[in-house]
Amino acid sequence: MADDVLSPLHDEHVALGAALTSFAGWQMPLRYTSDLAEHQAVRAAAGLFDLSHMGELAVTGAQAAAALDYALVGDLTALAVGRARYTMITADDGSVLDDLVVYRLAPEEFLVVANASNAAVVATALRERIGGFEARLEDRSLATALVAVQGPAAEKIVSGLTAPQDADAVTGLKYYASVEATVAGLPALVARTGYTGEDGFELFVPAADAPTLWRALLDAGAPHGLVPAGLSARDSLRLEAGMPLYGNELDRTTTPYEAGLGRVVRLDKTLPDGGPLPFVGRAALAARKASPPARVLVGLVSEGRRAARHGYDVVAGPGPDSPVVGTVTSGAPSPTLGHAIAMAYVTPELSAEGTALAVDVRGRREPVRVVALPFYRRAR
Amino acid sequence: MSSIPENLMYTAEHEWVLQGEPSTVGVTATAADALGDVVYLELPAVGDVLTAGSVVGEIESTKSVSELYSPVSGTVVAVNDGAVADPSVVNSDPYGEGWLLKVEVTGSGPLLTAAEYQAFTQA
Numbered sequence: 001m002a003d004d005v006l007s008p009l010h011d012e013h014v015a016l017g018a019a020l021t022s023f024a025g026w027q028m029p030l031r032y033t034s035d036l037a038e039h040q041a042v043r044a045a046a047g048l049f050d051l052s053h054m055g056e057l058a059v060t061g062a063q064a065a066a067a068l069d070y071a072l073v074g075d076l077t078a079l080a081v082g083r084a085r086y087t088m089i090t091a092d093d094g095s096v097l098d099d100l101v102v103y104r105l106a107p108e109e110f111l112v113v114a115n116a117s118n119a120a121v122v123a124t125a126l127r128e129r130i131g132g133f134e135a136r137l138e139d140r141s142l143a144t145a146l147v148a149v150q151g152p153a154a155e156k157i158v159s160g161l162t163a164p165q166d167a168d169a170v171t172g173l174k175y176y177a178s179v180e181a182t183v184a185g186l187p188a189l190v191a192r193t194g195y196t197g198e199d200g201f202e203l204f205v206p207a208a209d210a211p212t213l214w215r216a217l218l219d220a221g222a223p224h225g226l227v228p229a230g231l232s233a234r235d236s237l238r239l240e241a242g243m244p245l246y247g248n249e250l251d252r253t254t255t256p257y258e259a260g261l262g263r264v265v266r267l268d269k270t271l272p273d274g275g276p277l278p279f280v281g282r283a284a285l286a287a288r289k290a291s292p293p294a295r296v297l298v299g300l301v302s303e304g305r306r307a308a309r310h311g312y313d314v315v316a317g318p319g320p321d322s323p324v325v326g327t328v329t330s331g332a333p334s335p336t337l338g339h340a341i342a343m344a345y346v347t348p349e350l351s352a353e354g355t356a357l358a359v360d361v362r363g364r365r366e367p368v369r370v371v372a373l374p375f376y377r378r379a380r
Numbered sequence: 381m382s383s384i385p386e387n388l389m390y391t392a393e394h395e396w397v398l399q400g401e402p403s404t405v406g407v408t409a410t411a412a413d414a415l416g417d418v419v420y421l422e423l424p425a426v427g428d429v430l431t432a433g434s435v436v437g438e439i440e441s442t443k444s445v446s447e448l449y450s451p452v453s454g455t456v457v458a459v460n461d462g463a464v465a466d467p468s469v470v471n472s473d474p475y476g477e478g479w480l481l482k483v484e485v486t487g488s489g490p491l492l493t494a495a496e497y498q499a500f501t502q503a
Contacts (some may be wrong), residue, residue: 019413039416306440332442362438
């Protein structure tokens with residue numbers, strides 16, 4: 001904890017009275033006031049998140065796209081400038097090293113955003129994998145701050161701070177697209193991406209500009225109900241939205257297929273001559289896709305408030321001798337739904353919607369039911 | 381940091397005891413703040429006999445679960461059903477409406493004065 005990196009917004013969090021926590025080697029705000037209040041504010045109005053701990057890796061050069069096609073499971077050549085893509089980087093055996101969002105900023109310029117906990121691993125793997133291409137990697141993580149505004153009021157708040165010549169581009173930004181814009185007088189990369197299931201923006205600025213942007217967003221957002229929100233709310237929001245968290249739903253024992261994210265694996269990506277494009281993990285992933293899965297990620301809902309947590313057993317039924325049939329990957333009470341929810345890996349035969357199962361919550365077996373993900377979808 | 385009521389005794393497990401006949405037991409603001417929003421309480425039943433220092437229940441928040449230790453030995457004569465129904469009261473009023481149990485006390489574990497508890501939490 002004493003060696004933790006401080007966010008460029010550390011002083012802001014301290015001034016706001018945040019409870020700080022050590023996360024992936026960074027001191028980050030866990031909550032400012034109340035997990036529930038921050039969660040609910042994002043669903044009803046807006047929340048402001050400091051995500052400066054995430055990794056930002058710039059991959060540039062004449063063969064940047066081809067290099068990323070080889071290094072990652074997705075098709076980055078097909079990604080248009082100004083668009084973003086959710087993808088993954090796997091090991092040779094197809095197991096997930098990290099899930100990523102990749103932004104194409106120019107024909108030969110990509111920004112790869114990695115989880116804080118995997119930033120170093122991803123940077124090392126990428127550097128190695130792009131070595132054979134005319135491309136280079138620059139780790140901009142420590143120089144870059146990332147702030148997210150998430151919630152139905154996000155567009156009003158962010159566009160209200162955007163320079164007039166950029167305002168239309170920001171309000172018109174499609175989901176998973178990005179644009180360079182001046183916000184709060186600062187040059188920013190504005191992306192319509194997020195991890196909450198609400199509309200929202202993620203803004204990348206040089207670290208030194210972060211406090212100015214943060215304070216401007218707080219001021220502009222307050223009349224709209226915006227509050228600063230910490231990692232605790234971030235986790236309960238993404239869980240409701242059915243989004244995976246590396247270390248829970250994704251890890252070195254899972255391929256994208258078990259997590260229900262096989263769509264990110266582009267076995268169909270081709271070389272210019274039309275032949276199959278080799279990429280790291282290809283053979284293992286093709287084999288994985290061709291064979292029946294050993295386990296499937298499902299959503300579980302319970303009637304009550306006691307939440308199953310990461311690592312708890314999923315059992316066939318509430319009886320004391322019911323066999324273990326799976327493992328909970330994430331679980332918490334759902335502030336929006338009013339009951340406990342969880343994601344879990346179970347055997348495929350038990351993964352159909354409506355299947356009645358149970359979870360072992362510290363010795364007590366609580367009944368649950370399988371549901372399709374996500375638990376929550378915003379009104380459009 | 382909120383002030384610590386002078387008229388209560390405290391434990392190293394962050395419970396408080398209002399001594400009397402019966403005594404009242406709850407958890408401190410330090411505990412409630414560390415837990416975050418309390419969403420579920422698992423408490424003993426009226427009539428249960430408690431032993432000081434043993435785990436008698438659980439306090440669950442959005443992010444974590446903490447064991448509830450009994451600071452005293454004795455018989456439970458009342459349980460705060462209001463807190464069970466709305467656990468947020470443990471966060472909003474831990475020393476008042478957030479009380480958890482009333483116990484006919486027959487013995488006690490080590491207790492700290494307010495000053496000693498204050499020093500303990502700041503150590």
